[in-house]
Amino acid sequence: MLKLCQKISRHFKTSSRLLNNIEVFVDGTPVSVAPDYSILQACQKAGVVVPHFCFHERLAVSGNCRMCIVEIEKMPKVMTACSMPVSPGMRINTKSEKTYNARGGVMEFLLANHPLDCPICDQGGECDLQDQSALYGYKIGRFMEYKRAVEDKNYGPLVATVMTRCIHCTRCIRFYEEVAGIPILGTTGRGRETEVGTYVEKMVHSELSGNLVDLCPVGALTNAPYAFTARPWELRNVMSIDPTDSITPSIEISCKGGEVKRVLPRLHEEVNEEWIHDRSRHAFDGLKRQRLNACLKKKADGSYEELTWKDALEVLAEEVSKTSGNDMVGIIGEFMDVEAVVAFRDLMYKLGCENIDAKKNGVKLSPDFRNNYLMNSRISGIEEADLLLVIGANLRLDSPVINARVRKATVLNGLNVGLIGTDDYLTYDHTHLGTSTSALTDLLKGTHPFAKTLEKAKFPMILVGANVLKREDGEAVNSVIQEIAKKYNVIKPESNWNGYNVLHNEVGTVAALEVGITSEYDPKAKPKFMYLLGADNFKPDEIPDDAFVVYQGTHGDEGASRANLILPGASYVEKSGSYVNTDGRVSLGKKAIPAPGQAKADWEILRALSEVLGQTLPYDNLQEIRYRIAELAPHLIKYDYVEPYSLSWHTVPVKGEVNKTVISDFIDNFYMTDAISRASPTMAKCSEAFNPARNTNFVPEVPIR
Incomplete structure (x- = not known):
């Protein structure tokens, strides 16, 4: 039924584009609007505030809170603005006495059973009900009956519930059905006995569940870890x-x-x-938790001693002086900002080391052409495509926000989704082509049944998970994918469409590729010196036992446990920096809090080290290092802007053969994927509650298909 309503809505929206705007009057002011607008949208365009609780622009209209009622000329009763469409010449009055009295009556009903516990409610100060009751409600209420009480629900470790406060706006229900794609919430009972819940007692599980708190207009659903810690x-x-x-x-x-x-x-x-x-x-x-806030050096007995910055840099300089550039290797971590990557690149090159970002299991992509390693269609391009072929990515775990956008496109635009790899619990209709790389060769030959569907697509889109490109045969797999893209015209210059896309997991990898760093490393090589720049997710065999290892980062995780010298770095909330996302958009991160102890911004540490080494880098502040970034890649100082992508092919020849092996899930625990989340108590609770490997009683909810 939901899909039918959305298809009808889409039909009217499409047909309305062919019609001229109509004129309506809001409080006497003429406003020109599209004929498919609701009264609420017309009022918003006129700059008139209409109170509401249940309406949300990204959710289907329910019209059940009744707070948005307005008076319409020649209509005997007030009407809900969110569900009533406009008509030519309609005169809407939002400030009449009739409207005022009607809204006051609605507010009186809403507060009839609502607990007046604002002083202890965690939503106090940013509660829609609290604000609107002050503006539109009566000064006193006429209901003297006892207020109802509703048992609180267990929605898991992230969402705290006080269901007595619920006003049944159904935003949470609609969010789970329409955005998250999981039909886990609903209403039971009628009238005074209505309750929102999960029918059978169970936890609310979705990678997007925290958004419920933002949607709830009252204090029924609140942020459990944040509750009562601040106002x-x-x-x-x-x-x-x-x-x-x-x-x-x-x-x-x-x-x-x-x-x-x-x-x-x-x-x-x-x-x-x-x-x-x-x-x-x-x-x-x-x-x-587990933060590094001091410089540490490993002693012979395996314990660590604390050093000052001066002593730590001198120890590091001494080790560097013993090693030639060819025996050095630098690994860039997953959360590195562009400033740190550029400073690291410049310093290592000055030391004669070109083995940077040299992970044996790194992404095998060439940095020569940007359209070989970016999401060329952009994230918003998912809604423009009519076919999406996902290769080696379980979007629900790899990128839940992109997964929600894919679901939106399948429901509203009829996007056809094909998948090669694991398809566990995806939240939309899709065609599973197989779990091994043999499906790729079948598509290239045209023998796979999905090949005909791919041929008919007008704006096809291929989304390659970066983890597939970390396989030993990553270059060969990528070459086959590009041949498939060529064969089925995924790039259409005449339509300004480039449908070949790579979905990265790490912004540090994208930043490295943007400044020309690639993963080139001889598996048989045994470096004597390794510099881990915030790198924690690596395999033990990547680091020789006899190598001197420097770890510069935030947490005492895998990198620090292997290091001979530890330098404390600042996290993303403790420094200002620029980051490049998977579609090539450069965004600025702002410093929110000071770094703990001796921790410094990563580029500042590298700049100080270069001076001790006698290889001083030519920048002293954030502005100067960004001038250096502009020399290497001018587009990296254009913030919140995506440089236009190329509409021509720049392919890499096949290196080796594709292994006919299964493309498995690369994330086994969504809640613990990096050093920060592994140190998080909240993520530990989520992992315990929602990970079937740990909680044998937990069964993931079957999504809507």
Whole structure:
């Protein structure tokens, strides 16, 4: 039924583009609007505020809170503005006495059973019901009956519930069905006995579940880890981005003193719309645990001694002087900013080392042409495509926000999705082509049944998971994929369409490719000196036992445990830097809190080290290093802008043969994928509650297909 309504809505929206705008009057002011607008949309265009609780522009219209009622001339009763379409010459009155009395009556009903616990409610200060009751409600209520009480639900470790406050706006229900694609919430009972819940007692599981708190207009659903730690008026908000997600969603970091209290999403239509996943929202508490806040040197007995910065840099300089550039290797971590990558590149090149980002399991991509390693169609291009072929990526785990956009495109635009790889619990209809690379060769030959569908597509899009390109046969697999893209005209210069895309997992990898660094490493080589720049996710056999290892980063994780010398770096909330996301968009991250102890910004550490080594880098502040970035890649100083992509092929010849092996899931635990999330107590609770490998009683909800 939902899909039918959305198809009808899409039909009317398409046909309305062919019609002229109509004129309506809002409080006597003429406004020209499209004929498919609702009264609420017409009022918004006129700049008139209409109160509402249930309406949300990204969710289907329900019209059940009744707060948006307005008076319409020649109509005997007031009407809900969110569900009533406009008509030519309609006269809407939002400030009449009739409208005022009707809204007051609705508010009186809403508050009839609502607990007046605002002083202890965690939503106090940013509660829609609290604000609107002050503006539109009566000063006193006439209901003297006892207020109802509803049992709280267990929605998991991220969402706290006080269901007595629920006003049944059904935003949470519609979000789970329409955006998350999981039919887990609904209503039971009628009238006074209505309750929102999960029918059978179970936890609410979705990688996007934290967005429920933002949608709830009252204090029924609140941020459990943040609850009662601060009030909104005590917080200092910093507008930044999240580099732990490869799409770098826009976020708002709320701080109190020198501590991050919560992370909220910001609106960015081309990247994350207004959603972020749970790891982006809640893993920040890992920044307080297992942090490196002092320079440390490993002693002969395996223990560590603390050093000053001066002593640590001198020890490092001594080790570097013993080693030639050919015996050095540098590995760039997953969350590195462009400034740190450029400083690292410049320093290593000055030392005669070109083995940078040299991971044996690194992405096998050439940095020569940007359209070989970026998401050329952009994230928003998913809604323009009519066919999407996903290769080697389980989008629900790799990028839940992109997965939500794919679901939106399948429901609203009829996007046809094909998948090669694991398809567990995806939230939309799709065609599973197989789990091994043999499906690729079948597509190239044209023998696979999906080949005919691919041929008919007008705007086909291929999305390659970066993990596929980390296989031993990664270059050969990529070459086959590009041959498939050529055969089925995935790039259409005449239509300004480039449908070949790579979905990266790490912004550090994209930054390295943008400044010309590639992964070239001889597996048989045994370097004597390794510099790990925030690198924690690596295989043990990548580091020889006798190598001197320097780890510069934030956490005592895998990198620090192997290091001979540890230099504490600042995290993404403790420094200002620029990051490149998977579609080549450069975004600025802002410093929100000071770094702990001796920790410094990564590029500053490298600049100080270069001076001790006698190879001084030619920049002393953030502005000067960005001048250096502009010399290497001018587009990297154009913030929140995507440089136009190439519409011609720059392919890499096949190296070796494709192994006929299974493309398995590369993420076994969504809640613990990096050093920050592994140190997070909140992510540990989520892993315990939602990971079937740990919680044998947990069964993931079957998505809507």
